[in-house]
Amino acid sequence: MTHEAKTVSEQTRERLLDAAREAFSQHGFQGATVREICRRAEANVAAVNYHFGNKDGLLAEALNFAPLKAMQLANAKADGNPEVRLRLFIRDFMLMLLDETNGSLPCRIMARELADPTPALDKIVREAIAPLHDFLGKLLREIAGGKTGEAELRRCMHSILGQCLYYRHSHPVLQRLHPKLRYDHKKIETIAEHIADFSLAGIGYISGKTCA
Amino acid sequence: MTHEAKTVSEQTRERLLDAAREAFSQHGFQGATVREICRRAEANVAAVNYHFGNKDGLLAEALNFAPLKAMQLANAKADGNPEVRLRLFIRDFMLMLLDETNGSLPCRIMARELADPTPALDKIVREAIAPLHDFLGKLLREIAGGKTGEAELRRCMHSILGQCLYYRHSHPVLQRLHPKLRYDHKKIETIAEHIADFSLAGIGYISGKTCA
């Protein structure tokens, strides 16, 4: 009874979380309304406050950084070549940000809340972004070599993250500029490949500058 | 009387516009409230609707793309070396996005509204972003040479804009990761220089790939 079948209460909890992830990733925390979330979850308006205390609690529980951490773990165990691992990281990260079929909405919620501080931003920074920066920083250190300064390396990291996040943040604009635009799996990989090529060349130049 | 001294009505109009630019760039269009704007402009709540019809009208008039266009015009007339002109563009763009003393808030409002469609987004795209893309596209074409494909060139443009916008979009997060962080004129130029170095190396690699 504690193990197998989910109680009906746990089912509505999960329906609420799913609907919340959808709504938050689409309209942001402020833009998404409790009523709309409950409607999509086929639950009563009071359900959010009963199960999660309030809207903030719903956001906190809707965030799930497991896919992001799993991605980093798998990457660390992959082929030892750091440049290939950077390519893999960029590809996986872009898929999380753009691929509709991926289902990793928490990553897209995160991206949305970067610019617009939310009650949950401290938790997001602490549990997701800081570890991500650590991971990517170490990976770039392997590629750039020990001579490259800490500040230069961090700027390279920002250059990579900036390129990736751009496609998510500016999607409404790019959609208006190129109405026929749609990101399928193939197109995402092409973009990821470009970012990797572009960035590896950039890192090579930056790290070479200080070594020369 | 039509030329020199501003009527008291025009003064409150300008106070409202200034307060609106401040509020929209800080809290976004949704987050900023008409009441807060009027309070900071020392005007009555009804002033917005009297002078601009409604909140949307206030946003539309608060946007001013003149600085952005002037920057592009000055850039086009500058030193003919396209690589130097790209460096200049990145520097000026970053100053608009980050420098507090610059006063080009419309640029920061624009950056904020990229991800969150607003009643004015269509106007922003048509009058500011599309021309900006044209300008930057042509500049990159000069640098990359005629052999580089249109798609590759556009992706390079996205790489550059992504790097620049990252520092604006992720400012709340970077602030939390490095609490001592503050962008002064000197620091912004250092970042702009990095982005230019990083990107020119990237463009060199991308354009070389297709020419080889």
Place this chain on the structure above:
DNA sequence: GAGCGTATCAAACGTTTGTTTGAATGTAAA
């Protein structure tokens, strides 16, 4: 100074928001 159009004001409007309430319903043990 009278008259007129413009601009400002306090106050209220109608909605929408997140949240709370108390009754009704469901679930599971005694």
Place this chain on the structure above:
DNA sequence: TTTACATTCAAACAAACGTTTGATACGCTC
């Protein structure tokens, strides 16, 4: 079946929002 608790529900709550109103004060022309 009865009892006790957990969950759902319709309804209402208080607060905040953009907007409207009608009266008041101002600036200008005649």
